[in-house]
Amino acid sequence: MLARLSRSPEAMVGLVLIALFAATALMAPWLFPRDPLAIVGRPLLAPFTDAALPLGTDRLGRNVLAQLVHGARASLLVSVSAALVAILAGMVVGTLAGLAGGLVDEVLMRIVDAFQIVPGFLLALAFVSVIGPSLPIVVLAIALGVWTAPARLARAEVLSIRERDYVAAARVIGMHPLEIALREVLPNALPPVLALSAVLVAAAVLTEAALSFLGLGDPNIVTWGSMIAEGRNVLRSAPSLSIFPGIALVIAVLGVYLFSEGLSGALANRRVRA
Amino acid sequence: MSAPVLEVAGVSKVFRSGGRQVVALDGVSLALARGETLGLVGPSGSGKSTLARAVLRLVEPDSGAIRFHGHDLLATGGGALRRLRKGLQMVFQDPLAAFNPRTNVGTAIADPLRIHAIVPAAARRAAVARLLDRVGLPAALASRAIHEISGGQRQRVAIARALATEPELIVLDEAVSALDVTIRNRILALLVDLQRERGLCYLFVSHDIAVVRAVAHRVAIMDHGVIVESGPTPAIVAAPASATGRALVAAVPRLLPSPDSLP
Amino acid sequence: MSAPLLTIAGLGVRYAGAAEPALAGVDLAVAEGERLAIVGESGSGKSTLALAIAGLLPAGARREGRIDWPGLGHAPGAGRDIGLVFQDPGSSLNPVLRVGEQVAEVARRHRHLGWPAAFARATELLAQVRLPDPPRLLRAFPHQLSGGQRQRVAIAEAIAADPRLLIADEATSALDTIVQAEIVELLDTLVRERGMTLVFVTHDIALAGRFADRIAVFEKGRLMEAGPAAAVLGRPATAYTASLVASHIGLDTPPLVGGATP
Numbered sequence: 001m002l003a004r005l006s007r008s009p010e011a012m013v014g015l016v017l018i019a020l021f022a023a024t025a026l027m028a029p030w031l032f033p034r035d036p037l038a039i040v041g042r043p044l045l046a047p048f049t050d051a052a053l054p055l056g057t058d059r060l061g062r063n064v065l066a067q068l069v070h071g072a073r074a075s076l077l078v079s080v081s082a083a084l085v086a087i088l089a090g091m092v093v094g095t096l097a098g099l100a101g102g103l104v105d106e107v108l109m110r111i112v113d114a115f116q117i118v119p120g121f122l123l124a125l126a127f128v129s130v131i132g133p134s135l136p137i138v139v140l141a142i143a144l145g146v147w148t149a150p151a152r153l154a155r156a157e158v159l160s161i162r163e164r165d166y167v168a169a170a171r172v173i174g175m176h177p178l179e180i181a182l183r184e185v186l187p188n189a190l191p192p193v194l195a196l197s198a199v200l201v202a203a204a205v206l207t208e209a210a211l212s213f214l215g216l217g218d219p220n221i222v223t224w225g226s227m228i229a230e231g232r233n234v235l236r237s238a239p240s241l242s243i244f245p246g247i248a249l250v251i252a253v254l255g256v257y258l259f260s261e262g263l264s265g266a267l268a269n270r271r272v273r274a
Numbered sequence: 275m276s277a278p279v280l281e282v283a284g285v286s287k288v289f290r291s292g293g294r295q296v297v298a299l300d301g302v303s304l305a306l307a308r309g310e311t312l313g314l315v316g317p318s319g320s321g322k323s324t325l326a327r328a329v330l331r332l333v334e335p336d337s338g339a340i341r342f343h344g345h346d347l348l349a350t351g352g353g354a355l356r357r358l359r360k361g362l363q364m365v366f367q368d369p370l371a372a373f374n375p376r377t378n379v380g381t382a383i384a385d386p387l388r389i390h391a392i393v394p395a396a397a398r399r400a401a402v403a404r405l406l407d408r409v410g411l412p413a414a415l416a417s418r419a420i421h422e423i424s425g426g427q428r429q430r431v432a433i434a435r436a437l438a439t440e441p442e443l444i445v446l447d448e449a450v451s452a453l454d455v456t457i458r459n460r461i462l463a464l465l466v467d468l469q470r471e472r473g474l475c476y477l478f479v480s481h482d483i484a485v486v487r488a489v490a491h492r493v494a495i496m497d498h499g500v501i502v503e504s505g506p507t508p509a510i511v512a513a514p515a516s517a518t519g520r521a522l523v524a525a526v527p528r529l530l531p532s533p534d535s536l537p
Numbered sequence: 538m539s540a541p542l543l544t545i546a547g548l549g550v551r552y553a554g555a556a557e558p559a560l561a562g563v564d565l566a567v568a569e570g571e572r573l574a575i576v577g578e579s580g581s582g583k584s585t586l587a588l589a590i591a592g593l594l595p596a597g598a599r600r601e602g603r604i605d606w607p608g609l610g611h612a613p614g615a616g617r618d619i620g621l622v623f624q625d626p627g628s629s630l631n632p633v634l635r636v637g638e639q640v641a642e643v644a645r646r647h648r649h650l651g652w653p654a655a656f657a658r659a660t661e662l663l664a665q666v667r668l669p670d671p672p673r674l675l676r677a678f679p680h681q682l683s684g685g686q687r688q689r690v691a692i693a694e695a696i697a698a699d700p701r702l703l704i705a706d707e708a709t710s711a712l713d714t715i716v717q718a719e720i721v722e723l724l725d726t727l728v729r730e731r732g733m734t735l736v737f738v739t740h741d742i743a744l745a746g747r748f749a750d751r752i753a754v755f756e757k758g759r760l761m762e763a764g765p766a767a768a769v770l771g772r773p774a775t776a777y778t779a780s781l782v783a784s785h786i787g788l789d790t791p792p793l794v795g796g797a798t799p
Contacts, residue, residue, distance in 0.1 A: 164371060165372040166374045168372075169364070169372050169432075170385075172359060172363060173435065175389055317714075317716065318684060425579065455742075455781060456781070459786070463793065481714055481715075482714050482786075483788075484787050488786050488790060489793050491794055521715045523788065527743035
């Protein structure tokens with residue numbers, strides 16, 4: 001599995017980009033121990049002119065590079081937690097629906113339908129504007145928009161695995177339904193859903209940025225979205241203020257997507273060989 | 275004749291999918307005595323696999339009764355049914371599909387021992403080794419993953435798993451059809467040995483009447499969800515009364531065709 | 538014996554990442570118009586041989602030795618000069634295309650026909666593989682057919698371009714014995730009628746003996762013996778072939794249990 005993954009060029013490129021993203025996020029407090037929102041110089045210093053402030057400063061004279069690095073931290077934290085919450089919720093609902101069948105399945109899947117009808121971003125927007133922007137609420141809001149995908153996938157996997165001979169064999173030897181669910185069905189339904197997690201992280205990064213851009217992020221932390229929103233005011237005179245966080249966003253999302261592409265390729269390969 | 279181990283009485287099953295109805299079983303009845311093999315033969319789509327699965331309640335029949343030592347399986351559920359399952363086991367056609375891809379040989383065989391509390395935890399390893407030995411496999415195989423061993427070995431492990439609960443009846447659903455011929459014959463010989471040793475009865479499902487003839491005391495021929503004829507194997511194979519029976523016998527390849535029998 | 542359609546010399550195949558070669562040192566000639574059965578168990582390399590002849594080995598497989606086509610005079614094209622029928626007709630037919638479109642497409646591509654002519658040809662082909670009511674079947678989807686009918690459609694596709702060689706790779710293994718016998722008879726008739734050469738890959742030596750002119754037996758990637766069917770079955774030259782013959786279960790094999798109820 002890992003060997004196959006390492007042979008896929010897109011997975012490797014994606015992994016390098018993700019590693020870069022994660023390392024930056026983790027190292028932020030050491031690289032720039034000062035508060036990234038502190039004023040360090042003259043406002044609107046152009047990039048590549050001062051070695052101490054390589055990417056220049058923003059409208060208020062804050063270090064752009066420090067903000068970018070700390071922004072990576074916020075993006076990673078929010079998007080990974082949101083994806084985790086979404087996978088967990090989706091897995092539980094999907095597995096329950098697939099195993100129980102009948103009325104339980106109907107009710108759960110209609111709830112999933114209801115969530116899918118409303119665009120995820122709109123849902124997040126409404127959620128945050130009603131309850132107020134704070135980190136856990138933003139995480140929940142983003143998860144609310146994407147948990148239906150893992151739920152549907154988990155249910156489809158469970159429905160297919162339920163009909164396999166090895167589940168029939170487990171019933172024949174008298175295994176308890178709960179043990180069948182936990183030992184025979186769930187572990188085998190997990191891999192494709194986990195492969196989805198990378199896509200969810202990428203989507204969460206974008207949703208988080210969009211929320212911050214609209215001023216619905218946690219105001220006390222720097223994020224790439226809020227940086228772009230800040231830069232918008234001086235887009236003509238200092239376009240780099242929007243361009244740098246934009247590039248960071250593109251690289252992060254691209255990395256996660258490439259990796260997930262390679263991952264699902266490797267998973268599909270394994271299934272063909274099995 | 276002693277009381278039958280298994281009695282299937284008037285079992286019917288209709289599959290419905292999107293408005294279309296397929297009658298898989300239409301009032302099927304049969305009985306199996308201790309130490310006996312009943313061969314269930316028919317073309318694909320005849321309902322023989324549905325019947326095999328219905329006997330183990332993997333398929334829920336619409337009507338009829340399936341009695342194991344007089345207990346109606348269809349009227350039993352939950353823990354009582356799981357306890358009854360100890361007496362009826364099954365071996366599937368594709369031995370790779372019949373095991374959880376994440377399990378290993380030892381766990382697969384130990385599971386039924388644990389579930390039915392047949393052997394205390396401390397003695398389970400030794401019991402697994404004994405079962406492996408009985409089906410002709412080395413005890414060292416217990417630590418291997420299912421996908422690491424050959425197809426013939428897997429089918430032996432499947433038989434060991436079925437034997438673990440010390441059942442009286444084993445349903446063999448095309449259990450030797452996917453195996454190489456040399457391996458198939460050794461598995462058939464093993465099954466016959468086990469039957470003599472333990473008085474097992476087999477419901478042997480196959481599309482190949484020549485293989486059924488080699489191991490079954492009695493034969494039932496199925497087509498379109500109905501048993502079209504049944505009786506002692508030699509009599510049925512020598513003079514099949516039904517069209518399906520004649521077609522099944524005629525389709526068996528002869529090893530050395532005489533030149534004039536060529537089409 | 539007539540001139541060879543193809544000759545295989547020193548053929549060896551090794552798949553990427555495999556420790557053992559799938560085929561090694563195979564020398565074999567296939568005569569024009571003959572029916573050759575390739576017999577072997579799993580891992581014998583029999584399907585690899587079929588793929589090598591058809592030029593369909595997967596990327597990454599290393600091939601050595603030669604395959605020449607003196608009977609053809611040019612390099613063969615899969616689909617045009619060689620027709621192929623596989624074990625599982627469910628996966629070799631496209632599930633979302635109607636049967637008629639699939640058969641007509643082959644006729645259109647290889648015989649350069651327009652669509653109306655190709656459909657007329659498809660109707661003919663379905664009749665030739667003894668499918669009932671071809672005009673109605675043209676509009677059917679593969680899932681509406683039985684396994685045997687699907688395999689007949691696959692055969693119609695394989696012969697649509699009038700190939701010189703038809704390769705059937707375990708084409709009857711997924712079918713029940715009754716349908717298997719019907720498909721074998723159909724292949725036999727088609728090959729006779731059209732003067733095609735047939736390479737019939739199977740694990741069942743008795744089935745091979747039923748209609749092949751010659752049998753080639755493979756074990757673990759090596760050709761054990763090849764010869765006229767009656768000779769290979771009647772006087773096997775190797776212990777392995779003898780064990781295959783002895784393993785056959787027919788209606789004259791002594792049963793393992795007594796016939797009466799105990």
